[in-house]
Amino acid sequence: QQQVKQSPQSLIVQKGGISIINCAYENTAFDYFPWYQQFPGKGPALLIAIRPDVSEKKEGRFTISFNKSAKQFSLHIMDSQPGDSATYFCAASRDYGQNFVFGPGTRLSVLP
Amino acid sequence: DTGVSQDPRHKITKRGQNVTFRCDPISEHNRLYWYRQTLGQGPEFLTYFQNEAQLEKSRLLSDRFSAERPKGSFSTLEIQRTEQGDSAMYLCASSFGQGNQPQHFGDGTRLSIL
Numbered sequence: 059q060q061q062v063k064q065s066p067q068s069l070i071v072q073k074g075g076i077s078i079i080n081c082a083y084e085n086t087a088f089d090y091f092p093w094y095q096q097f098p099g100k101g102p103a104l105l106i107a108i109r110p111d112v113s114e115k116k117e118g119r120f121t122i123s124f125n126k127s128a129k130q131f132s133l134h135i136m137d138s139q140p141g142d143s144a145t146y147f148c149a150a151s152r153d154y155g156q157n158f159v160f161g162p163g164t165r166l167s168v169l170p
Numbered sequence: 171d172t173g174v175s176q177d178p179r180h181k182i183t184k185r186g187q188n189v190t191f192r193c194d195p196i197s198e199h200n201r202l203y204w205y206r207q208t209l210g211q212g213p214e215f216l217t218y219f220q221n222e223a224q225l226e227k228s229r230l231l232s233d234r235f236s237a238e239r240p241k242g243s244f245s246t247l248e249i250q251r252t253e254q255g256d257s258a259m260y261l262c263a264s265s266f267g268q269g270n271q272p273q274h275f276g277d278g279t280r281l282s283i284l
Contacts, residue, residue: 064212089270090270092272092273094275099277100277101174101261101263101275101276101277101278102213102261102275103275104272104273104274107272109270147212147213149212151270152270153269153270157203157215157218157226157228158213158215158273159215160212160213160214161212162210162211162212163210163211163212
């Protein structure tokens with residue numbers, strides 16, 4: 059019940075296209091859902107996060123869509139750029155348990 | 171504003187040796203977390219401190235692992251009698267305040283066991 063599932067495992071997108079990564083969870087106690095971006099040799103960096111009281115949050119080219127009833131959330135990267143090529147992790151946490159549960163990651167490659 | 175700092179960045183050691191890693195969180199961050207990340211996987215939670223108190227430990231944290239945060243500032247993670255399976259990236263993160271808050275990660279210590 060602690061698991062967060064993530065798909066696809068890898069994704070190739072042309073420059074200017076839309077990248078979509080999906081995550082699903084089981085534990086209804088989760089109430090915070092961040093997305094992290096990780097480049098090789100670096101730690102994960104927070105991209106954007108959402109709480110279940112909203113269905114969508116947008117920051118620049120990055121948008122999270124959240125479906126509480128389906129227990130699913132997704133990351134959309136608009137106008138994808140080669141510099142977006144990285145591994146993306148979704149995560150989830152509960153307010154009284156401060157650790158994040160991470161998905162297995164999606165390796166995104168944006169072709170020039 | 172300096173980010174989360176981890177030292178060393180790389181550690182190579184022989185099986186059976188003890189290793190210690192250090193994490194300096196963002197100043198004024200009261201929470202500090204340790205995670206382990208293996209190749210192709212997401213980070214896995216190990217343990218969490220609020221100030222100097224260790225509040226939560228994962229079942230992944232065997233009795234060979236110990237973490238401290240003696241003055242509520244920097245933290246150390248020690249692995250005793252290292253095993254091949256301990257080879258991984260060890261990540262530290264910190265956050266501020268109560269409730270769910272963004273965690274800011276360091277660039278990790280990569281441990282390789284020969």
